[in-house]
Amino acid sequence: MTGAQGRLVKAARRARGKAVAPFSKFKVGAALETARGKVYLGCNIENASYGLTLCAERVAIFKAVSEGERRFKRIAVMADTGRLTAPCGACRQIIWEFCGNCEVIMANLKGKTFEELKGMLPPTTDRQKIQDLIAAVNGAAGGNDRIASFRSALGKLGTTAVTMLKAAL
Ligand code: THU
Numbered sequence: 124m125t126g127a128q129g130r131l132v133k134a135a136r137r138a139r140g141k142a143v144a145p146f147s148k149f150k151v152g153a154a155l156e157t158a159r160g161k162v163y164l165g166c167n168i169e170n171a172s173y174g175l176t177l178c179a180e181r182v183a184i185f186k187a188v189s190e191g192e193r194r195f196k197r198i199a200v201m202a203d204t205g206r207l208t209a210p211c212g213a214c215r216q217i218i219w220e221f222c223g224n225c226e227v228i229m230a231n232l233k234g235k236t237f238e239e240l241k242g243m244l245p246p247t248t249d250r251q252k253i254q255d256l257i258a259a260v261n262g263a264a265g266g267n268d269r270i271a272s273f274r275s276a277l278g279k280l281g282t283t284a285v286t287m288l289k290a291a292l
């Protein structure tokens with residue numbers, strides 16, 4: 124563990140102290156380091172509806188992104204579990220989209236840490252892939268049957284689906 128990683132883990136521990144987890148009692152802290160070394164903290168914030176709960180990782184990422192940050196080095200996640208807590212699927216998707224294949228450090232209060240240096244987030248929905256696909260469809264000459272049929276399938280999609288697809292890009 125490098126000095127920078129250790130500092131981030133400590134920051135995640137601090138963030139955990141702010142967790143709002145009256146329902147699960149499971150407190151989580153996250154610390155996100157930007158490419159330029161600034162650190163944003165996040166904690167889980169639960170809601171009586173349960174489903175509106177936000178994980179610590181997403182709070183940290185959304186705070187940073189809403190401040191205009193776009194390039195990140197690593198994220199540390201602190202929970203009080205013997206088996207270290209890894210980001211949930213929803214957070215992995217968000218980490219993938221905003222932080223790319225970045226370094227994820229998991230830690231617990233007893234000082235156990237584990238670094239997942241890239242590769243924790245294997246292919247999830249990748250906006251570049253979707254854009255490539257659409258560019259291929261739009262740019263294709265009529266000669267290619269598969270692309271032509273895909274194009275006609277796209278044409279049959281309802282406007283809601285097309286709007287949703289565009290919104291996702
Ligand atoms: N939680 C996080 O904040 N991050 C994780 O990586 C795992 C789960 C939160 C969500 C919820 O408030 C509580 O932990 C129990 O799942």
